Amino acid sequence: MEFFFAGLGISSDLFAIVVLPLLIFFARIIDVSINTVRIIFVMTGRKGIATILGFLESLVWLLAIGQIFKHLDNIYSYIAYPAGFAAGIYVGMRIEEKLALGKVVVRIISSEDIDSIVTYLNKHKFKYSIISGESDHGEEKILFTVLKREALPGLKQKISEEIPTAFYTVESVKSASETGLVVEKPNRRRLGSWLASVKRK
Structure with missing residues (x-):
């Protein structure tokens, strides 16, 4: 050389x-x-x-x-x-x-109304699931969604605008099926009762 x-x-x-x-x-x-x-x-x-x-x-x-x-x-x-x-x-x-390759799973946990996020997901045809839980702050809603990484900034911006106090996590996923579930509010009286409330979106 x-x-x-x-x-x-x-x-x-x-x-x-x-x-x-x-x-x-x-x-x-x-x-x-x-x-x-x-x-x-x-x-x-x-x-x-x-x-x-x-x-x-x-x-x-x-x-x-x-x-x-x-x-x-x-x-x-x-x-x-x-x-x-x-x-x-x-x-x-x-x-x-x-x-912006691949897909990510986003988990959103909030005690506030998340209808605006649900509307956003429906508008963009993102699959999601919702369950109810309880923390030391009271009742919480937990939303799961899987979307392409390129769509993540838009969702994060929507979360910061509509429910800035919400806690959310983002993880990469290797693959995801195209089916999705929307989960109705579970009954806390019985541990397994929410399973019966699951319905197809």
Whole structure:
């Protein structure tokens, strides 16, 4: 590689101090970013593209680590390597946000009226289920819904606007069926009575 850059008029000192660390830095960004995206594809069950990304990730990593071993006396390479790793994590997360791959399950728990959220879900044809529970704050409604990740910001904004005090969690799901349930308010007198109240939406 030194011979190639020497042909471009780049001195060995410039190569060691600037060019090589930059190459390692950007190689690490690429391979860590690929790794982040690959994990998302693995979680969503996309085996083919995850396999291809895994091959590319390993190839880029070998090229980067190979340059480290060839220049063990270059301190700048040791700085560039972890710096590229850290930057790659950030870049990979940004890519994942833009791609918005897969589905998520959202759980909303609130003691307030959630009819506005239900209306929003019905409007966008999102499947959901509702059950009633009880906490130290009194009666609570628990809403479950599964939607594409790209639709999550809209739902979160709706929650913050309509029921800002609501508690909600978001988790990634590998797959989800297309059927959905809407659950009527359960009877707290008997533990299993709410099961009989389940009806198809």
